[in-house]
Amino acid sequence: MIFTDAESRFLTRQERGHLSTIGAAGWPQVKPLGFAYNAALETIDITGYAMASSAKYRNVQAVPRVAFVVDEVTEPTAQGAHFLEIRGIAETVTHVSTDPHLDPEIIRIRPLRVIAYNVGPDQPGLYARNVTDQTAGA
Amino acid sequence: MIFTDAESRFLTRQERGHLSTIGAAGWPQVKPLGFAYNAALETIDITGYAMASSAKYRNVQAVPRVAFVVDEVTEPTAQGAHFLEIRGIAETVTHVSTDPHLDPEIIRIRPLRVIAYNVGPDQPGLYARNVTDQTAGA
Numbered sequence: 719m720i721f722t723d724a725e726s727r728f729l730t731r732q733e734r735g736h737l738s739t740i741g742a743a744g745w746p747q748v749k750p751l752g753f754a755y756n757a758a759l760e761t762i763d764i765t766g767y768a769m770a771s772s773a774k775y776r777n778v779q780a781v782p783r784v785a786f787v788v789d790e791v792t793e794p795t796a797q798g799a800h801f802l803e804i805r806g807i808a809e810t811v812t813h814v815s816t817d818p819h820l821d822p823e824i825i826r827i828r829p830l831r832v833i834a835y836n837v838g839p840d841q842p843g844l845y846a847r848n849v850t851d852q853t854a855g856a
Numbered sequence: 857m858i859f860t861d862a863e864s865r866f867l868t869r870q871e872r873g874h875l876s877t878i879g880a881a882g883w884p885q886v887k888p889l890g891f892a893y894n895a896a897l898e899t900i901d902i903t904g905y906a907m908a909s910s911a912k913y914r915n916v917q918a919v920p921r922v923a924f925v926v927d928e929v930t931e932p933t934a935q936g937a938h939f940l941e942i943r944g945i946a947e948t949v950t951h952v953s954t955d956p957h958l959d960p961e962i963i964r965i966r967p968l969r970v971i972a973y974n975v976g977p978d979q980p981g982l983y984a985r986n987v988t989d990q991t992a993g994a
Contacts, residue, residue, distance in 0.1 A: 736925065738876035738886035746884050748876035750927040750939050767934050787874065789888040796905050796957075801888050819934075 720760040720829050720849045724838025728788065728802050729755035729762075735788040737764060737825070739777035739808075749774055753786070762786055762804060762827040763813065770823040778808035778825055786827055797842070803833040858898040858967050858987045862976025866926065866940050867893035867900075873926040875902060875963070877915035877946070887912055891924070900924055900942060900965040901951065907959040916946035916963055924965055935980070941971040 721729065734752055741747045751774075756763045764786075769775055778784060789801035806829040813824045833846040859867065872890055879885045889912075894901045902924075907913055916922060927939035944967040951962045971984040 734929070736874040736886055736888075738884040738923070740878075740882070740884055744878070744882070745921050745943055746876040746878055746923045747943070748874055748886055748923040748925045748941060750874075750925060750937070783883050785876070785884045785886045787886045787888060791872070799888070803886060805883055805885070 725802055725834060728837050732788045735786055737774060738785040739774045740781040740783060741773060741777050764825040765820045767819060769821040775810060775825060779810055782807045784808045784827060797836060800836040802837050804829045805831040863940055866975050870926045873924055875912060876923040877912045878919040878921060879911060879915050902963040903958045905957060908961040913948060913963060917948055920945045922946045922965060938974040940975050942967045943969040
């Protein structure tokens with residue numbers, strides 16, 4: 719298992735996240751987008767309206783290193799801020815969506831490292847761990 | 857002027873954004889955070905609870921290329937999604953905040969390129985432009 723139960727629940731109840739990719743000349747890019755947590759594969763599957771023609775799609779085909787974060791604010795304090803950042807390797811795959819407005823091409827992230835802040839009542843505060851033997855900007 | 861009136865209004869009414877920095881081994885990182893649009897300098901000023909000891913603070917001191925995005929969803933359609941991404945050069949400066957919980961150290965982003973989606977009624981959809989002679993992952 720890559721994700722803890724608390725992390726899986728956090729990913730499952732969120733609909734949007736922010737993806738950072740590496741673009742031209744090594745410059746980072748960051749975009750808001752919809753996603754689904756693929757519990758069977760333990761991947762992050764990112765869909766979009768014009769995914770196959772997007773800069774992020776081209777970016778990950780050139781440089782697959784990405785970071786993705788899901789977050790929410792439940793109250794305006796440090797304790798009320800929650801996020802789960804996933805660093806990993808992105809691949810582009812074709813996956814027929816049930817939503818006809820979404821392109822069949824998706825970006826799928828295979829997690830390498832997880833950084834969490836106030837995710838799950840059993841482990842408040844910040845923690846990080848590698849979830850494979852590879853490193854991802856540890 | 858770096859920002860249009862519509863862009864300035866969009867930045868001013870938002871309180872949170874997402875910052876992408878380059879970390880160890882060139883891996884991107886992305887975090888949610890609070891910010892203020894500094895209208896006098898036309899910069900993005902990013903504050904935080906433990907800013908000076910954060911990874912993002914160290915990251916921008918090593919590699920100052922960053923991307924920052926502010927977004928909102930007003931309805932669940934493509935037309936209801938809005939974002940303003942700013943790519944630029946980050947610097948770390950000391951700026952005494954009125955909030956004693958925030959560190960005086962901040963990250964200040966000087967914009968080089970603006971990418972907007974559905975920001976301002978006069979220019980729906982996507983547009984991008986460089987705001988200086990330098991390029992930033994155009």
